[in-house]
Amino acid sequence: MTLARRAFAELFGSAFLLAAVVGSGIMAERLAGGNGALALLGNTLPTGAMLVVLILIFAPVSGAHFNPAISLAFALRGEMPWGALPIYIVSQIAGAILGVLAAHLMFELPLLQVATTVRTGPGQWLAEAVAAFGLTLTILGCLASAPAAVAYAVGLYITAAYWFTASTSFANPAVTIARAFSNTFAGIAPSGVIMFIAAQLAGMLLAVAAARILWRSK
Numbered sequence: 001m002t003l004a005r006r007a008f009a010e011l012f013g014s015a016f017l018l019a020a021v022v023g024s025g026i027m028a029e030r031l032a033g034g035n036g037a038l039a040l041l042g043n044t045l046p047t048g049a050m051l052v053v054l055i056l057i058f059a060p061v062s063g064a065h066f067n068p069a070i071s072l073a074f075a076l077r078g079e080m081p082w083g084a085l086p087i088y089i090v091s092q093i094a095g096a097i098l099g100v101l102a103a104h105l106m107f108e109l110p111l112l113q114v115a116t117t118v119r120t121g122p123g124q125w126l127a128e129a130v131a132a133f134g135l136t137l138t139i140l141g142c143l144a145s146a147p148a149a150v151a152y153a154v155g156l157y158i159t160a161a162y163w164f165t166a167s168t169s170f171a172n173p174a175v176t177i178a179r180a181f182s183n184t185f186a187g188i189a190p191s192g193v194i195m196f197i198a199a200q201l202a203g204m205l206l207a208v209a210a211a212r213i214l215w216r217s218k
Contacts, residue, residue: 001061007087009062011095013054017066018099018178019106020050025185026107039185040162048159055151064151067172068092069204073136076208089174096178104182115180115187124167124192125199131161131171132203137210144215173197 001009021043028042058064063080065071068089074080080088104111138157142150161169170176170188176197180190188196
């Protein structure tokens with residue numbers, strides 16, 4: 001596949017992922033009647049399901065990263081050219097923002113927004129490091145031992161991590177940036193973005209190191 005085709009796949013996949021994340025959050029909040037747990041469940045299930053679908057259809061084209069941290073992990077492992085990394089990251093962030101805007105249009109909300117939901121503090125940062133660590137290890141572990149299961153494992157992991165992490169598992173710098181542009185159920189205030197991304201990258205780096213120990217023979 002040409003780099004242009006791979007970049008388009010990353011952009012398109014990231015857009016659909018964020019449309020699912022933000023759109024399902026809006027729908028869930030509207031239908032939950034103020035029940036936060038029900039709203040979170042309504043946001044969780046579509047996100048996990050959409051990840052499975054997107055990975056299945058786009059993995060043969062671009063690898064279906066949709067996540068700058070995962071792309072960086074593959075570059076660090078020598079499994080992705082460094083020259084392609086900036087193109088992937090730009091495509092992922094641009095696609096994620098487009099997905100947020102599409103969700104706003106579908107639900108007839110103001111197109112341009114800035115999130116006001118504060119997500120910060122040591123517990124939230126640790127949660128993001130754990131979320132990114134687990135996501136990266138899930139991908140690398142499946143690629144080492146069960147490549148056909150990657151899509152399902154990632155979807156299930158994110159579905160679970162929505163509930164066992166205090167941050168509801170963003171685990172993705174592109175997702176974090178894009179959600180800052182949505183003042184809806186899934187939003188994050190811009191002031192929290194940098195620390196979330198720093199924690200995500202730290203978790204990813206730890207997972208890359210752990211994977212070298214766990215699956216070195218592979």
